[in-house]
Amino acid sequence: xxxxxxxxxxxxxxxxxxxxxxxxxxxxxxxxxxxxxxMLAYGIKxxxxxxxxxxIFSIIALxxxxxxxxxxxDITDKDIDAIAHPDRPLPAGRxxxxxxxxxxxxxxxxxxxxxxxxxxxxxxFVGAVALFVAFHNKYFKKILKLPAFSELTTPLQWxxxxxxGFLAIWTAFPPIGEITITFPILGYxxxxxxxxxxxxxxxxxxxxxxxxxxxxxxxxxxxxDRKLGVRxxxxxxxxKNAAKISFIMFFVSGLLGIILFIRTILSPxxxxxxxxxxxxxxxxxxxxxxxxxxxxxxxxxxxxxxTFRYFWITYDLIFLDxxxxxxxxx
Numbered sequence: 001x002x003x004x005x006x007x008x009x010x011x012x013x014x015x016x017x018x019x020x021x022x023x024x025x026x027x028x029x030x031x032x033x034x035x036x037x038x039m040l041a042y043g044i045k046x047x048x049x050x051x052x053x054x055x056i057f058s059i060i061a062l063x064x065x066x067x068x069x070x071x072x073x074d075i076t077d078k079d080i081d082a083i084a085h086p087d088r089p090l091p092a093g094r095x096x097x098x099x100x101x102x103x104x105x106x107x108x109x110x111x112x113x114x115x116x117x118x119x120x121x122x123x124x125f126v127g128a129v130a131l132f133v134a135f136h137n138k139y140f141k142k143i144l145k146l147p148a149f150s151e152l153t154t155p156l157q158w159x160x161x162x163x164x165g166f167l168a169i170w171t172a173f174p175p176i177g178e179i180t181i182t183f184p185i186l187g188y189x190x191x192x193x194x195x196x197x198x199x200x201x202x203x204x205x206x207x208x209x210x211x212x213x214x215x216x217x218x219x220x221x222x223x224x225d226r227k228l229g230v231r232x233x234x235x236x237x238x239x240k241n242a243a244k245i246s247f248i249m250f251f252v253s254g255l256l257g258i259i260l261f262i263r264t265i266l267s268p269x270x271x272x273x274x275x276x277x278x279x280x281x282x283x284x285x286x287x288x289x290x291x292x293x294x295x296x297x298x299x300x301x302x303x304x305x306x307t308f309r310y311f312w313i314t315y316d317l318i319f320l321d322x323x324x325x326x327x328x329x330x
Contacts, residue, residue: 033315034062037165037202039322041195044265044329054118054172061114062161065126068107069133069157075100115164119171120186122164129160147236150225151218155211161315162202166195198263205256209311212249212281215242216288216304220297239296247285250307254278257314270321274314281310 035055042051074090075097089095108130116123136153146152167189170177175190182188218225218232219239226235233242257278261271288296288303 029312029316030063030066031059032319033312034059034161034165036315036319036322037162038168040202040264040266040318041166041169041199044322044325046330047326050173054168057114057117058122058165058168061111061118061122061126062164064107064110064114065129065160068104068111071100071104071107072133075104118168121171121189122168124186125160125164125167129157133157145231147231148233149231151211151214151232154214155207158206158210158311159203162199162206166191166199194263198260201256201260201263205253205260205314206311208249208253208256209314212246212253212285213304213308213311215246215249216285216300216307218242219288219300220304222297239293239300243285243289243291243296243300247282247289250278250281250285250310254282265325266318266321267325269324270317273317277310277313277317281307 035058038051038055038058074088090097090100111126111130112123115126170189170191171187173190175188177190177192177195179193179196180188180190215233218234219242222232222234222239224230225232233245237245254275257274258271260266261274284303284306288299291299
């Protein structure tokens with residue numbers, strides 16, 4: 001009996017330890033990323049136990065939601081991965097769909113639990129996003145025939161990060177904003193109009209930065225996506241046009257990052273390092289844009305991985321900038 005229990009726990013843990021999303025720096029980068037937004041929304045002022053708890057609960061909720069989303073995506077996209085990514089766990093047979101389903105359920109439960117501990121509003125928001133992601137992965141991106149539909153909607157899953165972080169601050173504390181809206185049972189949402197605009201800018205930046213990273217990976221997966229009828233920019237408009245759109249999205253995201261710096265409490269530490277990573281992303285995106293069609297597929301996977309760093313490092317820079325300012329304040 002004991003051996004069976006050990007086997008039950010060892011197999012999922014062995015899978016997670018070797019899973020691409022649990023490996024290397026990813027385990028360290030995302031806590032900083034998920035903490036950065038509520039910290040930005042809260043501002044540079046003394047931290048008490050309440051705000052620290054909100055930040056920790058937000059990290060766990062978003063962390064669990066991120067892994068749950070990837071697991072559900074691997075389950076629903078196993079046919080595509082069998083062609084484009086045969087080395088992934090399900091096509092390679094390293095884990096069964098049933099066991100991956102159970103692991104995804106655990107992460108989903110943690111997401112709902114800790115979002116509820118933040119606020120009822122965050123719980124409702126996570127529920128709405130979960131429904132969208134479920135229908136998108138299972139049906140929408142395979143059934144709807146709108147051009148580039150899959151990559152138009154996939155970055156929306158990352159937009160949850162800025163919205164959740166600001167919403168946590170606006171709903172988990174006593175009303176302090178210039179605008180307060182109260183709802184029966186659900187409670188209140190209290191925010192400032194100027195800060196709300198900052199959230200919108202960060203959300204749009206997130207959409208463009210992640211979308212720009214997704215397009216090169218769509219170029220790499222174009223053959224499998226075409227066979228299964230998945231609508232990406234590459235399958236809808238061709239690989240060369242997808243590379244052009246990706247470059248434009250990187251360029252726009254950089255402008256939004258500069259605007260965010262000007263409007264918020266971020267210091268020049270953020271701006272200088274952000275510009276360096278923006279130029280880094282533009283350089284690799286430009287190289288892909290100029291590549292011939294024969295080399296584009298192989299190059300696109302590398303470019304997609306490299307430019308993803310620009311996206312998540314921007315959030316980490318916000319976190320580090322705010323930490324330095326808080327240390328100076330104290």
